[in-house]
Amino acid sequence: MKVLVIIPAYNEEENIERVVNDMTSQYREYDYVIINDGSKDQTSAICHANHYNIVDLPVNLGLEGAFQTGLKYADLHDYDYAVQLDADGQHSPVYIKDMIQKAQEGYDIVIGSRFVTEKKPWNARMLGNRMIEAAIRISTGKKITDPTSGMRLYNRNMIHEFASNINYGPEPDTISFLLKQGVAVASVQVTMQERIAGKSYLNFARSASYMMRMMIAILLINNFRKR
Amino acid sequence: MSIALRILLIVVSVFSMVIMMRKIRQSKFQIEYAIFWILFALILIVMAVFPTLTIRLATLIGIQSPVNMVFLMIIFVLMAKLFYLNIQISHLEYTVKELVQKLALNEHHALDSEAESSDKEAVSAPESSDETENTH
Numbered sequence: 001m002k003v004l005v006i007i008p009a010y011n012e013e014e015n016i017e018r019v020v021n022d023m024t025s026q027y028r029e030y031d032y033v034i035i036n037d038g039s040k041d042q043t044s045a046i047c048h049a050n051h052y053n054i055v056d057l058p059v060n061l062g063l064e065g066a067f068q069t070g071l072k073y074a075d076l077h078d079y080d081y082a083v084q085l086d087a088d089g090q091h092s093p094v095y096i097k098d099m100i101q102k103a104q105e106g107y108d109i110v111i112g113s114r115f116v117t118e119k120k121p122w123n124a125r126m127l128g129n130r131m132i133e134a135a136i137r138i139s140t141g142k143k144i145t146d147p148t149s150g151m152r153l154y155n156r157n158m159i160h161e162f163a164s165n166i167n168y169g170p171e172p173d174t175i176s177f178l179l180k181q182g183v184a185v186a187s188v189q190v191t192m193q194e195r196i197a198g199k200s201y202l203n204f205a206r207s208a209s210y211m212m213r214m215m216i217a218i219l220l221i222n223n224f225r226k227r
Numbered sequence: 228m229s230i231a232l233r234i235l236l237i238v239v240s241v242f243s244m245v246i247m248m249r250k251i252r253q254s255k256f257q258i259e260y261a262i263f264w265i266l267f268a269l270i271l272i273v274m275a276v277f278p279t280l281t282i283r284l285a286t287l288i289g290i291q292s293p294v295n296m297v298f299l300m301i302i303f304v305l306m307a308k309l310f311y312l313n314i315q316i317s318h319l320e321y322t323v324k325e326l327v328q329k330l331a332l333n334e335h336h337a338l339d340s341e342a343e344s345s346d347k348e349a350v351s352a353p354e355s356s357d358e359t360e361n362t363h
Contacts, residue, residue, distance in 0.1 A: 058329045059322045224248040
């Protein structure tokens with residue numbers, strides 16, 4: 001069984017070494033690939049100096065394009081499972097084992113969720129998470145406990161489908177669309193770390209437009225999409 | 228606003244939404260771009276269904292005929308969209324230029340190193356396969 005860990009990285013010079021060294025020292029059973037999304041800092045140089053397995057995108061594509069590059073790599077090299085691991089260190093590879101186990105029970109996508117056994121707190125940060133969860137519930141009738149979690153595992157069929165289509169970003173609206181189409185999605189309890197270094201991409205305006213996009217896509221557009 | 232204009236606004240909005248959904252269905256349109264047009268169509272429908280909103284806004288600014296308010300708003304929104312599109316085009320041109328230059332330099336580099344290695348192994352078999360050639 002071949003498992004690929006995809007690490008999309010944009011300006012992560014402060015984190016990438018720690019994340020990859022953790023991977024290669026403790027989890028040798030998984031292959032990994034770093035997708036450098038046209039970083040302007042030393043991310044690429046650090047990776048090459050350490051002889052990491054890295055794909056350098058010549059221009060910045062954004063998370064969707066970068067992650068899809070990783071899935072194309074997985075599709076090309078016939079991997080059975082691919083999992084997204086953020087380069088800022090908030091995801092821990094320790095949970096990949098549980099996620100694979102779950103996938104082998106017959107699931108196409110397994111989400112590393114913070115709220116399977118834990119309760120979701122009532123605070124401003126979880127407001128968007130709750131709204132998307134509600135939208136998915138309305139649209140598909142199913143419960144996704146942590147739709148905004150970036151740690152997701154895809155099986156071979158999903159790798160191929162995500163790698164070769166447009167409008168297949170690694171985002172909750174795609175998950176909701178596939179759920180609606182009968183794809184089997186499961187969640188596994190994980191714990192996430194706060195980002196240790198560097199700054200988050202999200203601010204208020206970006207969050208608002210992200211929420212707008214998710215709501216319109218999940219509640220309206222997904223009803224008309226064809227797989 | 229006349230009834231005919233209100234109906235026209237609604238018909239055009241619904242029609243444009245239908246076309247967009249079809250394009251998304253055929254995988255020819257990115258959802259990111261559809262969001263703007265959906266919001267735009269929804270606003271037109273709101274203006275057509277609740278004309279008092281438009282009339283109140285028109286008197287506030289001092290426009291005599293509310294229909295001009297509708298036109299003004301559409302023109303403003305489209306101006307903003309056009310400006311944004313122009314920014315995106317220049318970004319795209321930059322991206323294409325970067326890619327073409329990178330591709331050309333890589334190819335040149337590959338040819339150079341190929342020539343070097345074939346100089347060294349002049350005795351050995353003919354040229355290696357055309358790995359560097361673009362497959363598309």
